[in-house]
Amino acid sequence: MGRTSDAKERILTAAHPLLERRGYSALGVAEICTAAGVPKGSFYYFFASKEALALAVIDEHWATEKREWDRILGSDAEPLERLRRLFEATEAGQRAGQKSCGSISGCLFGNLSLEMGNQTEAMRERLQEIFEARTETVARVITEAQERGEAAVPDARAAAQSVVAQLEGQVLFAKLYNDTAPLGTLWVNCLALLGAKAPVHA
Amino acid sequence: MGRTSDAKERILTAAHPLLERRGYSALGVAEICTAAGVPKGSFYYFFASKEALALAVIDEHWATEKREWDRILGSDAEPLERLRRLFEATEAGQRAGQKSCGSISGCLFGNLSLEMGNQTEAMRERLQEIFEARTETVARVITEAQERGEAAVPDARAAAQSVVAQLEGQVLFAKLYNDTAPLGTLWVNCLALLGAKAPVHA
Numbered sequence: 001m002g003r004t005s006d007a008k009e010r011i012l013t014a015a016h017p018l019l020e021r022r023g024y025s026a027l028g029v030a031e032i033c034t035a036a037g038v039p040k041g042s043f044y045y046f047f048a049s050k051e052a053l054a055l056a057v058i059d060e061h062w063a064t065e066k067r068e069w070d071r072i073l074g075s076d077a078e079p080l081e082r083l084r085r086l087f088e089a090t091e092a093g094q095r096a097g098q099k100s101c102g103s104i105s106g107c108l109f110g111n112l113s114l115e116m117g118n119q120t121e122a123m124r125e126r127l128q129e130i131f132e133a134r135t136e137t138v139a140r141v142i143t144e145a146q147e148r149g150e151a152a153v154p155d156a157r158a159a160a161q162s163v164v165a166q167l168e169g170q171v172l173f174a175k176l177y178n179d180t181a182p183l184g185t186l187w188v189n190c191l192a193l194l195g196a197k198a199p200v201h202a
Numbered sequence: 203m204g205r206t207s208d209a210k211e212r213i214l215t216a217a218h219p220l221l222e223r224r225g226y227s228a229l230g231v232a233e234i235c236t237a238a239g240v241p242k243g244s245f246y247y248f249f250a251s252k253e254a255l256a257l258a259v260i261d262e263h264w265a266t267e268k269r270e271w272d273r274i275l276g277s278d279a280e281p282l283e284r285l286r287r288l289f290e291a292t293e294a295g296q297r298a299g300q301k302s303c304g305s306i307s308g309c310l311f312g313n314l315s316l317e318m319g320n321q322t323e324a325m326r327e328r329l330q331e332i333f334e335a336r337t338e339t340v341a342r343v344i345t346e347a348q349e350r351g352e353a354a355v356p357d358a359r360a361a362a363q364s365v366v367a368q369l370e371g372q373v374l375f376a377k378l379y380n381d382t383a384p385l386g387t388l389w390v391n392c393l394a395l396l397g398a399k400a401p402v403h404a
Contacts, residue, residue: 021320021321022227022321023225023227023317023318023321024227025224025225025226025227025228025317026227026321103320104320105320106316106319110316110374111316111317113374113377113378114308114312114313114316114317114374114377115225115227115313115316115317116225117308117374117377117378118223118305118306118307118377118380119223119224119225119228124378127378128378128379131375131378158387161375161384161387162368162371162372162387162391164371165368165371165372165374165375165384165391166364166367166368166371167371168370168371168374169364169366169367169368169369169370169371169374170364170367172312172315172316172319172367172370172371173333173363173367175315175316175319175320176315176319176326176329176330176333177330178320182363182367185360185363185364189364189395192394192395192397193391193394193395195394
């Protein structure tokens with residue numbers, strides 16, 4: 001099938017779930033090519049290396065997730081309610097993944113941060129930017145909640161990082177136990193971390 | 203050097219930091235043998251597979267960490283103060299690791315949970331047992347705090363899991379940024395998650 005116009009897209013599409021489920025080091029270019037149905041030469045025509053492909057998968061996944069986070073956290077619902085919806089969407093996403101492949105794959109960015117965080121500088125930088133952007137998006141919502149007197153934290157950015165840390169930690173438990181139940185605690189824990197009460201409308 | 207009496211110990215000692223820094227899949231038996239200074243035949247005399255070695259490293263690391271957690275969390279200090287000391291020890295441990303190898307390796311159990319959690323059943327089970335034991339140990343301290351009216355949570359076990367999740371999430375940030383600063387938030391976040399106030403003596 002060679003360097004057809006959709007070969008690059010097919011490689012990305014095949015690599016994404018493999019990277020999410022099996023991690024970076026366990027994955028070989030040959031396996032990705034087989035899954036994508038493209039010859040190895042075609043792979044190296046589009047990607048300089050396995051790392052370059054992984055970075056492209058990370059970018060594509062982040063573009064999708066960013067749209068989702070922006071949609072939920074930028075909506076006109078009340079600030080804390082938007083955070084609740086983010087956790088609900090996270091839980092639904094992990095449940096859908098579990099249904100389609102039998103086990104919870106967790107968060108691609110969290111997985112790669114712990115597997116590769118101190119191994120390749122390019123991947124570390126990209127993952128740092130993504131966690132930075134996630135934290136900033138959550139921090140903006142916390143600032144709005146602060147302005148309405150609904151969150152009692154001295155530093156919105158630090159609080160946002162703690163909310164994201166709690167999310168990553170509970171996703172770790174969800175993956176380890178192959179059970180989405182730990183994600184059900186995100187909302188009350190977020191309220192606790194923000195010194196907040198559940199909004200009346202939630 | 204062959205199957206000398208200390209070859210097994212040398213393999214375990216060499217494999218531990220490699221597994222912690224580079225993960226499971228990226229690591230080859232040949233590399234471990236070179237680092238340990240033992241021939242490959244010797245490796246397979248002591249370990250049936252790379253997985254068997256990884257499980258032995260996990261067990262050894264957990265035996266050490268369990269002693270540390272039991273010492274800190276089983277001391278006669280006030281319950282919340284014991285939790286504070288656990289976070290302090292976690293931060294000190296990551297800082298020492300950073301000093302000795304240049305980058306923060308994170309938590310071996312968290313790393314392997316996200317890299318291997320849904321790949322080998324034996325490793326998943328072992329990691330589940332460890333996180334179960336960690337959660338139980340923290341839950342006992344929270345129960346004591348509850349009995350003294352110092353923690354306001356409906357379920358000590360769920361609260362303990364959230365405290366451990368927060369710890370794992372902040373260790374992820376510490377590894378990603380190669381900076382122990384995120385671990386400095388563990389104590390106030392723990393208090394928030396437990397609906398607790400800082401003890402007078404802390």
